Amino acid sequence: MSDSWDPDRYLAYADERGRPFVDLLARVPAETPHVVVDLGCGPGNLTALLADRWSGASVVGIDSSPEMIAAAREVEGVTWEVGDLRDWARPDPAALRAPVDVLVSNATLQWVPEHLELLPGLVDRVAPGGWFAFQVPGNFDEPSHTIRTDLAGQAPYAEHVRGARVPTSHSPHDYARLLLDLGCEVDAWETTYLHVLTGPDPVFTWVSGTGARPTLQALPDDLRPLFEEEFRALLREAYPADASGRVVLPFRRIFVVARKPATTTAVGV
Incomplete structure (x- = not known):
């Protein structure tokens, strides 16, 4: 995960991006957890909600982006770490990690192509009877x-962005089935939010802070402005503004809350 991230651009729509986290957290009924971990914490604004809710817990925020962690360090009451969740999910006998009572990952797993294969390892980090909650x-x-994908596949852009990361996810059923097979109790659902955005090219502002960022970074400086110009125009056509300048962006999200069995022998990892 070598892409660099811009916390300010990411936070341009902080309220809209934060709502799914709040909705996810509302379905985690943990009462007095000792250790709470946020994998892919970003700039830390949402991790702070974990510290507020479970004030007696040790809350840890982990992100692979040094830029995001640097911004997150302004939030007090949380321990911040730069780290790759793929390493965190792998068995490591040399690492004496405390069991995690609540493990949260919000809009992060989609950046790891093999994340379905990592779920057993992540469940293994959760204490018996603990919770694993994520949203993608x-x-x-x-x-x-799709506009970004199609445009990036054309000349003269294709040769430069061929290796750029593209996010992906699975169906709620895929996640639920895997976690059920691990012995967890599972609550899985999906929600389509209708975000009302304003400002110049708001959909471009949204995607350029997240899904499209690796593609934009992969382009050379002399091509990026041309790509952005074409991308903006196509997005304006796909998401036209109304007479008041408002744009509605439908955004489907997938939620999973799993509770690990109270005895570890029930989980096959």
């Missing part, structure tokens, strides 16, 4: 993503 986008067949 499920809107990759929407114009906000």
Whole structure:
């Protein structure tokens, strides 16, 4: 995960991006957890909600982006770490990690192509009777993503962005089935939010802070402005503003809350 991230651009729509986290957290009924971990914490604004809710817990925020962690360090009451969740999910006998009572990952797993294979390892980090809750986008067949994919596949861009990371996710059923097979109790659902955005090219502002960022970074400086100009125009056509300048962005998200059995022998990892 070598892409660099811009916390300010990411926070341009902080309220809209934060609502799924709040909705996810509302379905985690843990009362007095000792250790709470946020994998892919970003700039830490949402991790702070974990510290507020479980004030007696040790709360840890982990992100692979040094830029995000640097911004997160302004939030007090949380321990911040730069780290890759893929390493965190792998068995490591040399690492004496405390069992995690609540493990949260919000809009992060979609950046790891093999994340379905990592779920058993992540469940293994959760204490018996603990909770594993995550949310991933499920809107990759929407114009906000397909336009970028189609445009990036054309000359002169294709040769430069071939290796750029592209987010992906699975169906709620896929996640639920895997976690059920691990012996967990599972609550899985999906929600389509209708975000009302304003400002110049708001959909471009949204995607350029997240899903489209690796593609934009992969382009050379002399091509990026041309790509952005074409991308903006196509997004304006796909998401036209109304007479008041408002744009409605449908955004489907997938939620999973799993509770690990109270005895570890019930989980096959």
